[in-house]
Amino acid sequence: xxxxxxxxxxxxxxxxxxxxxxxxxxxxxxxxxxxxxxxxxxxxxxxxxxxxxxxxxxxxxxxxxxxxxxxxxxxxxxxxxxxxxxxxxxxxxxxxxxxxxxxxxxxxxxxxxxxxxxxxxxxxxxxxxxxxxxxxxxxxxxxxxxxxxxxxxxxxxxxxxxx
Amino acid sequence: xxxxxxxxxxxxxxxxxxxxxxxxxxxxxxxxxxxxxxxxxxxxxxxxxxxxxxxxxxxxxxxxxxxxxxxxxxxxxxxxxxxxxxxxxxxxxxxxxxxxxxxxxxxxxxxxxxxxxxxxxxxxxxxxxxxxxxxxxx
Numbered sequence: 001x002x003x004x005x006x007x008x009x010x011x012x013x014x015x016x017x018x019x020x021x022x023x024x025x026x027x028x029x030x031x032x033x034x035x036x037x038x039x040x041x042x043x044x045x046x047x048x049x050x051x052x053x054x055x056x057x058x059x060x061x062x063x064x065x066x067x068x069x070x071x072x073x074x075x076x077x078x079x080x081x082x083x084x085x086x087x088x089x090x091x092x093x094x095x096x097x098x099x100x101x102x103x104x105x106x107x108x109x110x111x112x113x114x115x116x117x118x119x120x121x122x123x124x125x126x127x128x129x130x131x132x133x134x135x136x137x138x139x140x141x142x143x144x145x146x147x148x149x150x151x152x153x154x155x156x157x158x159x160x161x162x163x
Numbered sequence: 164x165x166x167x168x169x170x171x172x173x174x175x176x177x178x179x180x181x182x183x184x185x186x187x188x189x190x191x192x193x194x195x196x197x198x199x200x201x202x203x204x205x206x207x208x209x210x211x212x213x214x215x216x217x218x219x220x221x222x223x224x225x226x227x228x229x230x231x232x233x234x235x236x237x238x239x240x241x242x243x244x245x246x247x248x249x250x251x252x253x254x255x256x257x258x259x260x261x262x263x264x265x266x267x268x269x270x271x272x273x274x275x276x277x278x279x280x281x282x283x284x285x286x287x288x289x290x291x292x293x294x295x296x297x298x299x300x301x
Contacts, residue, residue, distance in 0.1 A: 011212040011239045015181055018237035046245055050237035108211030118209055 002073040003031070005080040008089050009105035012037070012082050013047045013057070016105065020145045021080060022055065029056040029079040031072055033065040033088060062088060066095035073098070086126045090133060101139035104130075104156065116156050119144050127157060174226045175276060176268065178260065179205040179219060179244065180234030191262050198269040203228065207239050216243040223247060223254070229276035230268070232260040255280045263290030 004025050009017065012032055021027065030051065037043045038061045048057050060068060065081070069092075072079060081099075083089040086107070093099045106119050113121035120142050122130070134140050134153050142161065143150040151161040178185040185204035193199025203222050207215045219240070222228060231244040236258050244256045255277045257264065264287030271279035 011242075013237060014212070014239040014242065015235045015237050019235065042249075046242060049245070050235075050242060106211070108209070108214060110211075 002075055003069075003079045003081050005103055006089070006099050006101060007080060007082050007103040007105045008084070008086055008107060009082060010084050010108055011106055012084050013050050016145055017080065017082065018051055018055070024146050025080070026078050027080050028054065028077040029058065029072075029075070031058045031060065031065065031068075031079060031081040033060050033062055033081060033083050033092060035061045035088075038064065062091045062095065065092055069096050069098055086129050090129050093133060093136075093138060099138060101141070102133060103150075104140065104142040105144055116159065117142055117151070117161050120156060122157075130157075173201065173272075174203060174228065175201050175272070176230040176232060176280075177203045177205060177219065177222050177228045178232045178265070179207065179215075179240035180260075181238060181240075182206060182208060184234050188260070188262055188265055192265050192269060195266060196269055201269045202232075202265070205240070210239070212239050212242060215239045216246055219243045220247060223251070229253075230255040230257065230280045232265065232268075233258045234260060253277075257284050259284075259287070261287045261290060263287045 004027065005021055007017065012034065013030060017030070032047060037047065038059045044059050051057055072081070083092065089102055104120050107121055107126070108119065109115070109121045112123045113126070115121050130140050130153055140153040141150040142156045155161045178188055183206065185206055189199050189202050189204045192202065203226070205218055205222060210218070219231070231254065233241040233244055233256065235241060241256070241258045248254050248256055257280050264283045267286035268279050268283035271282060
């Protein structure tokens with residue numbers, strides 16, 4: 001079964017992930033990759049309290065996640081891997097080369113970013129990072145919830161997804 | 164988001180959640196009791212975690228909010244409330260909020276907010292009732 005969803009979402013664990021994706025995909029574990037969260041017991045406890053008891057949450061730095069990714073991919077259960085930003089996911093892909101697809105689930109407004117979708121705002125360097133991932137064969141698409149139509153990266157960057 | 168008769172109620176709590184969860188509950192409380200003014204509504208729609216925390220912090224700092232009611236334990240509103248709670252240990256968070264919870268809360272103005280919130284949460288749990296349908300598996 002392994003990891004069904006590789007998602008970039010600045011909210012990390014929240015309702016859309018735990019319920020919106022968790023229920024239809026039958027997710028039973030989450031791998032949260034974030035250097036800051038991985039170094040904070042308090043942050044980890046905060047996110048752990050948000051998930052149902054039957055769902056495991058694993059917290060890793062990027063380096064740790066790169067080492068453990070193969071193991072998670074062999075897991076018989078279904079899981080999701082989350083990063084809070086594009087840079088973290090790109091670093092993980094650089095280290096592993098083993099992530100076939102990336103879901104843009106929530107990258108919200110910040111100074112310097114341009115709106116591409118209701119839930120995706122990108123700075124020029126972030127757009128370039130996503131294009132680089134796509135050029136390497138990673139399937140990059142945007143989809144906030146499973147019921148929504150996935151939008152290919154070209155649709156996101158061209159603004160077609162907003163029409 | 165006020166219903167008729169809400170004007171005199173003193174703000175005591177914040178309702179926060181997905182979509183129109185908070186506005187809908189606030190409207191229902193107002194319609195039933197005329198005390199919808201006891202609450203401020205906040206939606207996390209299209210907001211980052213930082214945005215939710217910022218908006219919640221503004222509301223808490225601006226008024227007399229002692230209790231935050233949220234919808235889902237895993238929701239970004241709950242996460243934001245827990246971050247604020249770290250700075251304000253006396254602030255009360257209730258998650259899994261339903262209408263019965265809020266209706267009980269608005270009528271307990273004579274007790275400390277924490278006590279009123281705990282009593283309201285008990286009422287909210289008790290209000291969940293299932294009737295009809297078959298039993299014994301699906």
